[in-house]
Amino acid sequence: xxxxxxxxxxxxxxxxxxxxxxxxxxxxxxxxxxxxxxxxxxxxxxxxxxxxxxxxxxxxxxxxxxxxxxxxxxxxxxxxxxxxxxxxxxxxxxxxxxxxxxxxxxxxxxxxxxxxxxxxxxxxxxxxxxxxxxxxxxxxxxxxxxxxxxxxxxxxxxxxxxxxxxxxxxxxxxxxxxxxxxxxxxxxxxxxxxxxxxxxxxxxxxxxxxxxxxxxxxxxxxxxxxxxxxxxxxxxxxxxxxxxxxxxxxxxxxxxxxxxxxxxxxxxxxxxxxxxxx
Amino acid sequence: xxxxxxxxxxxxxxxxxxxxxxxxxxxxxxxxxxxxxxxxxxxxxxxxxxxxxxxxxxxxxxxxxxxxxxxxxxxxxxxxxxxxxxxxxxxxxxxxxxxxxxxxxxxxxxxxxxxxxxxxxxxxxxxxxxxxxxxxxxxxxxxxxxxxxxxxxxxxxxxxxxxxxxxxxxxxxxxxxxxxxxxxxxxxxxxxxxxxxxxxxxxxxxxxxxxxxxxxxxxxxxxxxxxxxxxxxxxxxxxxxxxxxxxxxxxxxxxxxxxxxxxxxxxxxxxxxxxxxxxxxxxxxxxxxxxx
Numbered sequence: 099x100x101x102x103x104x105x106x107x108x109x110x111x112x113x114x115x116x117x118x119x120x121x122x123x124x125x126x127x128x129x130x131x132x133x134x135x136x137x138x139x140x141x142x143x144x145x146x147x148x149x150x151x152x153x154x155x156x157x158x159x160x161x162x163x164x165x166x167x168x169x170x171x172x173x174x175x176x177x178x179x180x181x182x183x184x185x186x187x188x189x190x191x192x193x194x195x196x197x198x199x200x201x202x203x204x205x206x207x208x209x210x211x212x213x214x215x216x217x218x219x220x221x222x223x224x225x226x227x228x229x230x231x232x233x234x235x236x237x238x239x240x241x242x243x244x245x246x247x248x249x250x251x252x253x254x255x256x257x258x259x260x261x262x263x264x265x266x267x268x269x270x271x272x273x274x275x276x277x278x279x280x281x282x283x284x285x286x287x288x289x290x291x292x293x294x295x296x297x298x299x300x301x302x303x304x305x306x307x308x309x310x311x312x313x314x315x316x317x318x319x320x321x322x323x324x325x326x327x328x329x330x331x332x333x334x335x336x337x338x339x340x341x342x343x344x345x346x347x348x349x350x351x352x353x354x355x356x357x358x359x360x361x362x363x364x365x366x367x368x369x370x371x372x373x374x375x376x
Numbered sequence: 377x378x379x380x381x382x383x384x385x386x387x388x389x390x391x392x393x394x395x396x397x398x399x400x401x402x403x404x405x406x407x408x409x410x411x412x413x414x415x416x417x418x419x420x421x422x423x424x425x426x427x428x429x430x431x432x433x434x435x436x437x438x439x440x441x442x443x444x445x446x447x448x449x450x451x452x453x454x455x456x457x458x459x460x461x462x463x464x465x466x467x468x469x470x471x472x473x474x475x476x477x478x479x480x481x482x483x484x485x486x487x488x489x490x491x492x493x494x495x496x497x498x499x500x501x502x503x504x505x506x507x508x509x510x511x512x513x514x515x516x517x518x519x520x521x522x523x524x525x526x527x528x529x530x531x532x533x534x535x536x537x538x539x540x541x542x543x544x545x546x547x548x549x550x551x552x553x554x555x556x557x558x559x560x561x562x563x564x565x566x567x568x569x570x571x572x573x574x575x576x577x578x579x580x581x582x583x584x585x586x587x588x589x590x591x592x593x594x595x596x597x598x599x600x601x602x603x604x605x606x607x608x609x610x611x612x613x614x615x616x617x618x619x620x621x622x623x624x625x626x627x628x629x630x631x632x633x634x635x636x637x638x639x640x641x642x643x644x645x646x647x648x649x650x651x652x653x654x655x656x657x658x659x660x661x662x663x664x665x666x667x668x
Contacts, residue, residue, distance in 0.1 A: 181567075187561075195577070210566055239657075
């Protein structure tokens with residue numbers, strides 16, 4: 099596994115990363131400005147920020163889907179050029195293939211990497227089991243509930259055994275109960291007996307509660323263009339129970355502390371939105 | 377175990393009340409179908425009957441023919457052959473032209489459509505030429521093809537090809553363009569090469585678009601073959617119809633038309649089977665009844 103091979107040095111480093119897009123009206127839109135962020139191997143970093151501030155753009159810089167306009171992006175110490183080895187990315191919207199069964203969807207990654215079909219399917223079967231979809235191998239995505247589709251997407255990403263896991267509001271479309279359940283599943287797969295133990299995780303969300311429940315550290319982003327406003331360690335013990343931990347006083351303390359910082363940015367975004375609406 | 381996992385709903389047959397309700401719903405459905413079919417048969421009988429009656433008493437069957445004459449013409453063709461020889465030879469000849477034109481045209485349309493759909497540069501370069509080529513009334517090309525390729529099969533294949541090609545091309549192009557970016561990005565992250573993105577994401581995404589165009593494309597292939605035969609041929613259904621026109625044999629024109637219609641319906645049915653097989657993964661259409 100790549101994680102053990104790269105024990106020293108941070109998993110991800112962004113140095114003064116900036117990303118500008120040409121907007122449709124001809125102007126230039128800066129999504130990310132002067133962003134410095136370091137994520138150690140095995141660290142779970144939750145990134146919160148107001149809606150639409152450029153959190154997703156940060157992930158696409160790390161994944162190599164978009165090159166930075168300025169600054170440096172390093173993964174395992176090497177500058178990102180194309181998609182780096184060992185990166186997994188779970189998108190906000192469903193990205194599983196509607197024309198493939200659950201099993202074939204999960205086997206997609208290994209098949210792309212030229213693993214023999216039989217071996218890929220055996221590995222996929224194992225991961226389908228692990229995410230709790232045993233018995234649904236031959237179902238097509240449209241036959242599954244939203245939570246089950248997320249499980250399939252999770253298995254599809256984890257089957258490649260990424261050493262870096264990027265997650266872009268993966269559970270935001272789920273109802274509250276299912277979301278809590280999926281958070282528990284994610285923590286179990288990350289800390290538990292799974293081979294992804296030690297993967298560096300960047301989990302983007304606009305839900306502060308989710309960020310505190312999951313992260314070792316919560317990074318607060320400014321209203322767009324996004325840059326790091328503050329970073330808060332979460333001193334809650336693992337293993338955590340996603341449903342129970344929200345009720346503890348320690349949770350509320352750290353939640354309040356981060357919220358103080360996040361509130362201003364949310365306020366700014368709201369005022370801008372009000373300007374647009376006016 | 378996991379609360380968010382639920383079996384897709386199945387009808388619980390064990391429940392007596394429910395079983396009765398299901399049986400009742402089925403019976404109602406059957407009654408409805410019987411009703412629809414009965415009215416359909418009635419309509420056909422009414423139309424054919426009034427035609428037959430009118431042609432026997434009021435209108436001139438020389439121009440308008442009548443169902444019984446058309447029927448005896450069909451029987452005559454199939455039992456003792458046509459003016460051009462066995463009817464089966466004519467059908468096979470036309471069908472062969474249509475099939476070859478259809479095969480080459482749809483493969484060409486799919487390949488070029490997907491290539492241009494995925495390459496911004498090429499599609500920008502080719503856009504005006506394709507628009508112009510599509511604006512040409514392509515039926516006229518049939519005359520040109522007869523001059524180029526002669527009276528044999530190849531001129532009809534060429535006509536069928538141009539008609540099929542454009543129908544399929546535009547759909548394949550659109551299908552390749554509208555591939556979900558999310559799926560492509562996900563595939564790239566999972567380790568797909570450019571070719572793998574094309575074969576595992578773009579082609580399957582475009583398949584439903586392409587299949588939709590194939591339905592009308594086979595109709596176009598037959599039109600192409602027939603029109604080609606009209607412009608000059610030594611065999612085929614188009615020649616048969618042309619000959620019937622030349623001898624003021626209106627029953628012969630109707631009979632040829634019916635044979636072509638039956639062939640087109642059979643092809644449509646085969647394509648629907650293929651489509652069902654290839655698009656198994658899609659959620660079932662919400663209202664099958666309303667389809668035409």
